[in-house]
Amino acid sequence: MSEPLVYALIINWNGREHLADCFDSLLAGTYRNCRFMLVDNHSRDDSIAFVRERYRDPRIEILALPENLGWSGGNNRGIERALDAGADYVFLLNNDTAAAPDAIEKLVAAAEASPGYGALAPKMLLFDAPHLLNSLGIECSITGSSWDIAVGRLDGPRWNTPRKVLGVCGGAMFLRSAALRKAGLLPDFQIYLDDLDLCLRIWNAGFEIWNCPEAVIRHKFSATMGAGNRLRQKYYLNTRNRMRLVLRNFPSSQLRGVLPRMLLGELKSVGRGILDGEYWKLWGHAKAWGASLAYLPEAWRARRRYGTSARFWDQIRHDVLFFPGVELPENGWYAERSVNGEQLRPISRSATMPWEGGQLRITLVNCYPALGGAEVEVFAGGHVIARLAASERAEQTLTCPEGVLEFRAHQVFDADETGELCDFGGWLRVERA
Numbered sequence: 094m095s096e097p098l099v100y101a102l103i104i105n106w107n108g109r110e111h112l113a114d115c116f117d118s119l120l121a122g123t124y125r126n127c128r129f130m131l132v133d134n135h136s137r138d139d140s141i142a143f144v145r146e147r148y149r150d151p152r153i154e155i156l157a158l159p160e161n162l163g164w165s166g167g168n169n170r171g172i173e174r175a176l177d178a179g180a181d182y183v184f185l186l187n188n189d190t191a192a193a194p195d196a197i198e199k200l201v202a203a204a205e206a207s208p209g210y211g212a213l214a215p216k217m218l219l220f221d222a223p224h225l226l227n228s229l230g231i232e233c234s235i236t237g238s239s240w241d242i243a244v245g246r247l248d249g250p251r252w253n254t255p256r257k258v259l260g261v262c263g264g265a266m267f268l269r270s271a272a273l274r275k276a277g278l279l280p281d282f283q284i285y286l287d288d289l290d291l292c293l294r295i296w297n298a299g300f301e302i303w304n305c306p307e308a309v310i311r312h313k314f315s316a317t318m319g320a321g322n323r324l325r326q327k328y329y330l331n332t333r334n335r336m337r338l339v340l341r342n343f344p345s346s347q348l349r350g351v352l353p354r355m356l357l358g359e360l361k362s363v364g365r366g367i368l369d370g371e372y373w374k375l376w377g378h379a380k381a382w383g384a385s386l387a388y389l390p391e392a393w394r395a396r397r398r399y400g401t402s403a404r405f406w407d408q409i410r411h412d413v414l415f416f417p418g419v420e421l422p423e424n425g426w427y428a429e430r431s432v433n434g435e436q437l438r439p440i441s442r443s444a445t446m447p448w449e450g451g452q453l454r455i456t457l458v459n460c461y462p463a464l465g466g467a468e469v470e471v472f473a474g475g476h477v478i479a480r481l482a483a484s485e486r487a488e489q490t491l492t493c494p495e496g497v498l499e500f501r502a503h504q505v506f507d508a509d510e511t512g513e514l515c516d517f518g519g520w521l522r523v524e525r526a
Contacts, residue, residue: 096126097205099197100175101184104167106134108188109143111313118191120150124198128178130154132171134161164263165279165287172278176270183273185266189313191220192265199308200267203255211272211300212292214261215308216252217241224248224442225421227314228265230258230304231289235351235409236358237335237343239289240416242304244314247442247505247516253306259408261302263288265310272300277399280341285327286334293342296405325373332362332381340385340392344403358414420514425500427515432458437520440469443501444521448473450495452526456488457481460520461506467519468503490526498523 103115112131119129131144135158144155156171168185175183182204184197196215204210217227226248228241241262243252261267266288276294279287292302336355343351359378366374420427425444429436437458459467462485471479473493481487502518511517 096124097181097201098179099124099127099182099184099201100171100178100180101127101129101186101197102132102168102171102175103129103186103188104132104134104164104171105136105140105188106161106167107136107138107140109136109138109140111189112140112143113147114191115186115188116144116148116153118193119186119197120148120152121194122192122197123195124201127197128152128154128175128180130156130171130174132156132158132167134158134163134167164284165281168263169278172268172273176273180270183268183270185263185268186310187264187312189220190217190265191311193309196308196310200305203303203305203307204267204269207301207303209301210303211269211276211295211298212261212302213267213308214258214302214304215265215267215310216248216304216306217262217265217310217312217314218248219421220311220313222422223311226252227312228262229306230256230302231260231262231292232410233259233289233338233408234413234415235354235411236414237286237338237355238358238415239286239335239338240419245419245421245515246508255303255305257408258302258304259296259405260289260292261304264312264314267305267308268295269300272298275299280337280395282334282337283330285331286338290338290341293338293405294399297342297400297402299404325377328374329377329380332377333384336381336385337388337392340388341395342401344401344406345396346403347406354414361414418514422515427517432460432520435522437522439515439517439520440500440502441516442505442518443499444518445497445499446523448493448496448498450493452490452492454488454490454522454524454526455479455481456486456522457483458486458520458522459483460517461511464506464510465504467506469519469521470501470503472499472501473497 133141172183200213214230219225219227226243226246230242231239232242233239272295275298280290363378422441425441427439429438457469466484468482470477479489479491481489506517508516
């Protein structure tokens with residue numbers, strides 16, 4: 094029996110600096126019946142020439158688009174080409190990803206074992222901090238706001254059990270061709286929430302969506318929204334597309350309850366914008382509502398064409414209106430904050446810092462004594478030079494040579510228990526004595 098044919102589509106626009114990591118990892122994969130397509134959105138940085146010259150592998154194809162069609166438009170062209178070529182599965186990948194050697198093999202095995210799966214979400218890790226999660230699927234609130242499951246959390250065994258999820262992050266999206274033929278392609282949202290829109294239609298088409306933690310992808314994820322006009326455009330598109338998502342896909346039986354919650358969310362967002370002095374957000378919301386009213390005929394056509402159902406409704410989050418947020422560490426350190434009048438910096442499982450040499454004072458504070466003691470070891474040159482353990486607070490002064498210090502936590506305080514956004518190993522202050 095022949096292996097199913099997988100088409101991996103690498104969407105690209107002026108991303109030449111990422112392509113070696115991406116293609117090198119894919120070509121080292123263990124799954125053999127796979128083709129790789131560079132879907133190039135009219136790049137001007139010699140991306141196409143780079144791939145042609147570096148890779149002579151006959152499994153690689155190049156789809157050079159005559160203009161930039163965006164993430165959805167470019168991927169749709171690639172999907173159409175893959176379906177015409179007889180692909181059993183289509184794997185959408187951002188150009189700034191790298192796949193584990195057995196990632197595609199694991200995805201195919203999971204999909205073949207469960208024909209009712211229309212899409213699978215691999216485990217996505219941060220590229221330069223692979224101990225932190227990027228995505229295990231997508232969640233969505235009743236207002237249409239969506240976010241990656243477990244983003245910024247520490248990876249570990251607790252995340253390795255497959256589970257049903259609402260959607261798949263478009264950065265690494267494994268799709269069954271039969272589901273695409275029933276649910277259609279990606280919508281024209283320009284950017285943001287197009288991946289989730291497709292996933293909701295896959296649910297409506299009678300399929301399920303699960304994650305596949307055995308399949309690992311690293312992604313150069315950024316949590317920033319940018320600044321200036323770029324920030325304003327992102328904010329507007331996110332707001333507009335939330336409304337499009339709801340209008341196109343949420344079941345009719347639920348809309349009467351959804352619309353008041355959406356109005357409440359809009360009022361809160363506008364109020365926060367006023368309080369923060371970000372008055373441009375008011376214009377963003379006004380434009381989004383105007384655009385949504387104009388979009389009603391298109392939304393109605395989508396509902397009639399693809400249908401709606403309540404098959405996914407039990408996965409919609411009713412307890413929050415918007416994405417709770419994410420904070421990512423830098424060299425293992427989170428942003429400084431005040432605890433009982435003391436300035437401290439939380440660390441992840443470990444953190445590093447350069448030291449100029451001389452005496453330093455290290456303070457460890459346990460902000461969650463009910464969850465157990467905090468313990469941190471300090472390393473210099475690969476050797477332990479100090480241990481701090483605190484039921485509430487510990488302090489130690491020592492002399493260290495110049496070099497890099499590493500702080501390793503013995504216990505991680507889980508965000509589900511602390512109510513924080515992240516998993517912390519301890520709260521530290523490091524200063525010259």
